[in-house]
Each structure stands twice: as structure tokens, then as C-alpha cells.
Amino acid sequence: MLKVDHASVFFAARDGRTVHALDRVSFDIPDEGFVVALGASGCGKSTLLNAIAGFLPLSEGSITLNGRPVTGPGADRGVVFQKDALLPWKSVADNVALGLKFAGVGRRERQERVEDLLQLVGLADFGKAAPYELSGGMRQRVGIARALATDPAILLMDEPFGALDSLTREHMQELLISVWSRTAKKVFFITHSIEEALLLGTQVLVMSPRPGRVVRRFDVDFVRRFVEGGDARPIKTSPEFAELREEIRAILHEGENLRSAA
Amino acid sequence: MSEIIHAGELVGDNRAAPVAKVRLVKMADFGVGDKPTLAISLVTAVVILAAWWLVSRLGVVPHLFLPRPDEVLRQVGNIYRDGYAGASLADHVSASLFRIVVAALIAIAAGIPLGLLMGLNRWAKGVLDTPIEFYWPLPPLSYLPLMIIWLGIGETSKITLLVLAMFAPICLSAQAGVRSLPLERVNAARALGASRLQLFFHIVMPSALPEILTGIRIALGVGWGTLVAAELIASTRGIGYMIMSASQFLATDVVFVGIGIIAICAFAFGALVRAAEALLVPWKGKL
């Protein structure tokens, strides 16, 4: 289980003021949980993810993964970035193998693992390609395969599909859900899209900015139906889905109005 | 039949094109990119040679100042056969090449690790900045007398001078390479469990490589300039020395031969670095 406990982050802004980016955020991600953070720009979603990844220390509070406190980055948390951070001098296969190489896994075993992973994300024929020869969606899939390679306890994804067109995005959502249901990993996922949040998450955290807070939490189970049925459309058009979507939209709008009134 | 085009009707020919006669395309470059310029350069060279020949032929400029191309060419043959100023052409060329290659190797071996270290470590940067920022804007010829006084007129002083001149651009470019490293790339590697050493060898070094190669190219340019200057002053061998001796006898054609040899050598070194770039960093500027 990943446990975020009263996590607060204060940044020093350039002009000397203090930015309160995260205010006593607490939540758990149970094993096999898929938690989605949803909220307007600047509400501290990336800050939260960076803290979980260990890139950013907390000002207050604590984060523990399976009982061990998070003190820095590690291979037990796989990160997928919004803009893929692939290494252009390595082939797709070598990019995916990077974490295994760092861990000292032998060449043969690396090759086998990488083949399986590329198969999993549907890029079996592209192992030898250079990252810059791939499309945005394919690169993002390489990023997912790379993050999965070291068999992390949790996947952290910061708007991984934000830059993709809606059709590719839907394919990637299906892919992610099938990976998630097969590997049974914990996922922490950031998005701007209410639909994406509802479709993928087992739990949706709605956040508000200034200071960054979790204002509402929804336990949802559309993803179970998605895993079983494999088709997102009937889920998205169902009345429960629409109702929840509107409710969350209202919450976000309310926050937006409060902000512009202030 | 309806006049309305049926929505979703197939448009155009959907069969796959025969692969044999497809036109291969790629993204348009900005600026020159890798469009071929060789032919243009060759024509330019021919035009310059023709102009040279014409000017010297017509006697616009006194012959002492500007020999004809064919005379210079004949002089190459003469020097090749008989040598010049007490040494064979091969001796002159190899003396210069030896100095610049040895100096380049030393400068690279010292400049890359020190530059990377300066990019990574506050103390290394703070300490090494002082001497480097002090000496590197100085023209090498201004401290050549010191080199000669301290190290004599042998190879050591010349090579040291060259190393100093070539070290700075390599060191500074390695630093710049580290500084341009995107934090996201570092974080990605750390999240994959990279140790500090692995981070250095798998992420920092390759990321800095394009800038380092640019630095080496600049250093070689600086190196040739400094080398010839050094040989003009204290030498018994070398292309610079050959030019200097020729100028004392107003042998303009020999001076031209010397300049031509330096140009060819410098060009060959440049081509070597470019080949290294094509081989080592084909991904430069991508992603």
C-alpha cells in the first residue's frame, strides 16, 4: 500500500514569496488500486507525483510505500512522464531495458523481458527503431514499457496521454487498463480529463488550487466494467457516468469561480 | 439516385501503393539542414583558382607578391623532392602533425573529465573557474615567451602552449553539455534505479557528447592557429617554420605551399570530427 499522510509542500517563489503548492494531502493507494488525481492547472498534481516519486522532498508529512518511507527516487516506483524522457541515443529496446541494466540483470534475461514488454504494449516490431522515429503515442507506450520493466510496486503517470489525439488516447487507455488488470499494479495517474479519470480510476481525487488540496474523493468502479467489457462507449454514455461527470464538473467550476472572485 | 454524397463514402484509391516506385520523403529542414552543398563549394573553388590565375597572369599584381597557380604547384614538386630549409617536406608536416595530435589528445583527456566535473560539482567549478577564466581569454602568443623561458625551445614548450590553447574550449563545452542536460532525463533514470555512477555514464556523458564534439572542433581550429604561430618563433621543423624561412627569402610560392598544406590538414581534421559526430551522435538535435 502507498500511504500519503498530511503531505504539504511549500516552494520559494522567485520573488521571495512562499507558494503553498500542497496542503496536508492524505490518501492511500491499496494494492491493485488505480488512483486518479484530477484538477485544474496549478493545483499541485505534479507536485504530489514528484513527491511520491522521490524527486521532491515534502515540507511536512510523510509518504510510505509498503511501510517503507519514501526518501528519494527508486526502481520500486515507475514513472511515466508527460513528455516522454526517452534517451535518443538508445534504441527502443535499449530504452526499455534501461532499468534492468541499472539493476545488473544479464543480457539474455534483459532481452527476454524487453521482448515481452514490447509485446505487451504492442510494439514488438519496433525494438530496433530509434525513439525519434516513433509517433507520440508509440513513444508514450515505450515510456510505459520502460517503467514496467523493473517490475515496480506502483506506476506514477503525469498526464501521460495529455498530448495525444482523442483516438490514440482511447487506445492508450485500453492498453493501460489491460496492462493494469494483468499486472495488478498500483497506479497513480494525473489527468485534466474528467472522463478519463472516471473511466480509469478506482478512486478519483478532485483537487483545488491555492493551496493544493484534495477537496473530494470518489470511489468509482467503471473501470471494472471496462476491464470486463473492453468497450468504453456504453460506459461513458451510461446515466451513472454522466451524472458523476456533471457533479465533478460542477465542483471544478465552483473552485474556478471562487478563484476568479478572489 | 440521391444527389447527396453518401456520408462515409470511400474517397480515392485505398489500395496500397506499389512499393517499388514510391517517392521517399522527409520533414523539411530549417535553414541549410543536410541539403548538399559540395557541388557549390567545388564550383566556388574553381572560380577562385581561375581568378587567381587570371590576376597573376595579367600582371595586375607584381609577380613577387602573387605567384601563378602552376608555379606554386611546381614548387610543391620541388619541395617534395629536395625538401626545404634543412628538412624534407615529410619532416615538416609530421613535426607539425605530431605536435597538434599529441596536444589534442592531452587536451581532450584533461578537458572532458575536468569540464564534466565542473558541470557536476560546485567545488570543482569554484576552484577551477579561477585559473581557467583568467588564462583562456589570453592570446597564446602572449604567454609563449614564458613557455620558452620555463620549458625551453624544444617540443615541450610548443606542446604545452597548444594544450593550453585547446584545453579551454573542450573543458567549457563539456561543462555546457552537463548544464544543458534536461532534469527530466535525470529524474527518469533515477526512477529506474540508476546509481550515481550509472547516471554519469549512461545519462550525463552521452547527453554532453554533442557539445563536447563541437568543443573539440573549435579546439582544433584554435590549435592550428596557435601551432603555426609557435613554429614561427621557435622551431627548426614544422610547416610554420617552413613558411617563416620562405618569407625571409621572399619565396612567396613556398609560403603559398605552406598555407595550402595547413589548409588541407585543418580540413582533414575537421572532416574527422564531423565523421565522429555522424557516427557517435546521429541523434543530435532530435527529440
Ligand SMILES: Nc1ncnc2c1ncn2[C@@H]1O[C@H](COP(=O)(O)OP(=O)(O)OP(=O)(O)O)[C@@H](O)[C@H]1O
Ligand atoms: N519549482 C517551483 N517553484 C515555485 N513554485 C512552483 C514550483 N513548482 C510548482 N510550483 C507552483 O506550485 C503550484 C502547483 O504546481 P504543479 O506543477 O504541481 O501543478 P499541476 O497541478 O501539476 O498543474 P498542471 O495541470 O498545469 O500540470 C503552482 O502554483 C506552481 O506555480
Ligand SMILES: [Mg+2]
Ligand atoms: Mg503538472
